[in-house]
Amino acid sequence: MADVLKNNTPARDPVLMPLPKACAQCACGKLCFPQALPNVYQTLLPLARDSRTRLRRGERLFNIGDRQTDVYAVKAGFFKTCMRLSDGQETIVGFHTMGEVLGLAGLGNGNYSTHAVALSDCEVCAIPLNKFEKLLEHSTESAHVRVLMAREIARIESHAAVIGAYSARQLVARFLLDISARWAERGYSKYEFVLFMSRKEIGSFLGLTFETVGRTLSYFQSRGLITVNGKNVRLRDISALQSQLIHTT
Amino acid sequence: MADVLKNNTPARDPVLMPLPKACAQCACGKLCFPQALPNVYQTLLPLARDSRTRLRRGERLFNIGDRQTDVYAVKAGFFKTCMRLSDGQETIVGFHTMGEVLGLAGLGNGNYSTHAVALSDCEVCAIPLNKFEKLLEHSTESAHVRVLMAREIARIESHAAVIGAYSARQLVARFLLDISARWAERGYSKYEFVLFMSRKEIGSFLGLTFETVGRTLSYFQSRGLITVNGKNVRLRDISALQSQLIHTT
DNA sequence: TCACAAGTTTGATGCGGGTCAAACCAACAC
DNA sequence: GTGTTGGTTTGACCCGCATCAAACTTGTGA
Numbered sequence: 001m002a003d004v005l006k007n008n009t010p011a012r013d014p015v016l017m018p019l020p021k022a023c024a025q026c027a028c029g030k031l032c033f034p035q036a037l038p039n040v041y042q043t044l045l046p047l048a049r050d051s052r053t054r055l056r057r058g059e060r061l062f063n064i065g066d067r068q069t070d071v072y073a074v075k076a077g078f079f080k081t082c083m084r085l086s087d088g089q090e091t092i093v094g095f096h097t098m099g100e101v102l103g104l105a106g107l108g109n110g111n112y113s114t115h116a117v118a119l120s121d122c123e124v125c126a127i128p129l130n131k132f133e134k135l136l137e138h139s140t141e142s143a144h145v146r147v148l149m150a151r152e153i154a155r156i157e158s159h160a161a162v163i164g165a166y167s168a169r170q171l172v173a174r175f176l177l178d179i180s181a182r183w184a185e186r187g188y189s190k191y192e193f194v195l196f197m198s199r200k201e202i203g204s205f206l207g208l209t210f211e212t213v214g215r216t217l218s219y220f221q222s223r224g225l226i227t228v229n230g231k232n233v234r235l236r237d238i239s240a241l242q243s244q245l246i247h248t249t
Numbered sequence: 250m251a252d253v254l255k256n257n258t259p260a261r262d263p264v265l266m267p268l269p270k271a272c273a274q275c276a277c278g279k280l281c282f283p284q285a286l287p288n289v290y291q292t293l294l295p296l297a298r299d300s301r302t303r304l305r306r307g308e309r310l311f312n313i314g315d316r317q318t319d320v321y322a323v324k325a326g327f328f329k330t331c332m333r334l335s336d337g338q339e340t341i342v343g344f345h346t347m348g349e350v351l352g353l354a355g356l357g358n359g360n361y362s363t364h365a366v367a368l369s370d371c372e373v374c375a376i377p378l379n380k381f382e383k384l385l386e387h388s389t390e391s392a393h394v395r396v397l398m399a400r401e402i403a404r405i406e407s408h409a410a411v412i413g414a415y416s417a418r419q420l421v422a423r424f425l426l427d428i429s430a431r432w433a434e435r436g437y438s439k440y441e442f443v444l445f446m447s448r449k450e451i452g453s454f455l456g457l458t459f460e461t462v463g464r465t466l467s468y469f470q471s472r473g474l475i476t477v478n479g480k481n482v483r484l485r486d487i488s489a490l491q492s493q494l495i496h497t498t
Numbered sequence: 499t500c501a502c503a504a505g506t507t508t509g510a511t512g513c514g515g516g517t518c519a520a521a522c523c524a525a526c527a528c
Numbered sequence: 529g530t531g532t533t534g535g536t537t538t539g540a541c542c543c544g545c546a547t548c549a550a551a552c553t554t555g556t557g558a
């Protein structure tokens with residue numbers, strides 16, 4: 001939780017501090033605050049409470065409804081963000097990994113709008129809200145945050161549209177391709193990866209049951225499109241997977 | 250009135266020109282750029298290309314993929330925003346009415362991420378992007394736009410979660426209650442309203458077929474929860490509708 | 499005004515995916 | 529090691545919603 005984090009940032013105006021070039025060296029590279037904004041690398045990390053905040057698998061970064069204290073950049077590991085529906089059940093609205101920023105939706109009313117739970121051991125930059133807002137007084141950084149938020153809107157809109165319109169096969173195929181693409185962006189193989197979430201979590205994200213997710217994976221395997229072994233997945237025929245997307249049953 | 254408005258707006262900065270008080274008089278009132286930000290009423294409208302841009306039913310405000318030129322505030326009428334899926338079909342991702350801002354998602358890459366189509370005759374403020382960005386150099390306005398975007402993220406996240414998890418009855422009940430609440434916010438009756446979209450459009454938004462939407466409305470009517478007559482709806486038992494949301498099956 | 503297109507309602511039927519169940523496996527605590 | 533818990537796979541069944549169809553209503557344009 002945010003409270004346990006220690007503030008070790010300098011006392012002077014943090015926004016304009018010479019940077020420890022930690023962002024530049026960070027494994028997230030350009031993914032976190034992406035292209036065309038070199039200044040951000042120099043301004044973000046020095047604002048963090050602690051550039052090495054770690055969470056263990058299962059720990060929560062923040063809770064829905066809690067007063068927002070920080071904005072977070074994921075440095076390593078995987079998170080899920082969850083929403084609680086009116087009937088009490090929890091639904092996953094996103095999976096997040098290195099280079100992504102968590103907590104932006106909380107800027108709407110000052111409370112986090114989702115939970116964020118670590119799916120693996122994680123490392124984040126926690127940027128206290130007041131420092132973050134200080135950063136946003138600079139128009140370049142401010143514009144950049146708008147870009148991040150706008151992308152988030154477009155991403156979720158597309159997800160919502162797809163959830164309502166696609167079949168289980170289409171959804172699972174799209175999910176695998178999405179993971180693969182994000183993996184490739186980070187320099188890993190787009191063909192082989194480890195799912196960092198359970199079938200149940202995939203199902204919750206896609207609006208399916210875990211049995212259907214598992215069955216669909218088995219189906220793809222039986223057709224030679226992928227190889228699955230537990231959480232290990234290998235995409236054997238990406239274009240065939242892609243063609244699953246356009247074919248209405 | 251003009252004097253009041255002049256007071257807090259320095260004359261030399263073009264962004265903060267004394268306003269023609271149109272925003273203050275606008276029917277959107279506080280809904281457009283909501284509470285706690287009086288300055289915005291005074292700065293937004295003067296930036297518009299034309300404070301009386303009108304569209305007729307069926308016209309498009311912008312198209313997906315087009316280079317973004319403006320951000321829009323809806324003054325009157327109803328819009329839908331649509332996304333095109335990889336298989337070519339179009340899905341509705343939102344309905345929008347007076348006081349809501351369209352085009353914010355386009356700030357992500359400079360292109361509109363959805364279509365926006367007028368469902369009725371409409372009137373909008375079209376604010377050219379360069380003027381909008383000028384406005385955003387002021388930290389108050391910039392923060393306000395972040396609030397709008399953050400709310401949009403939370404709204405769509407919740408929509409995506411619900412689409413995947415709710416049954417047809419739950420979805421339609423929630424939809425009616427949502428319309429009702431937004432209607433009430435604008436000073437109209439929360440009990441009686443005219444649906445400004447077709448069954449097919451509701452279905453597209455909720456991930457259902459138009460037949461299922463119609464049947465569900467008929468079902469609610471048969472149970473005395475609502476009265477439907479074409480596009481005219483009257484909510485007769487709001488709490489019973491709300492209880493539809495929590496009851497699984 | 500009429501004519502045609504589009505939207506709505508209701509019914510009949512079938513399938514995709516939810517539900518229930520059982521066996522198996524991996525992770526972890528002790 | 530052993531027990532426990534949670535995740536995975538596969539099968540059997542069935543229900544909610546999609547699909548197909550037909551009759552009807554509403555809207556729109558000449």
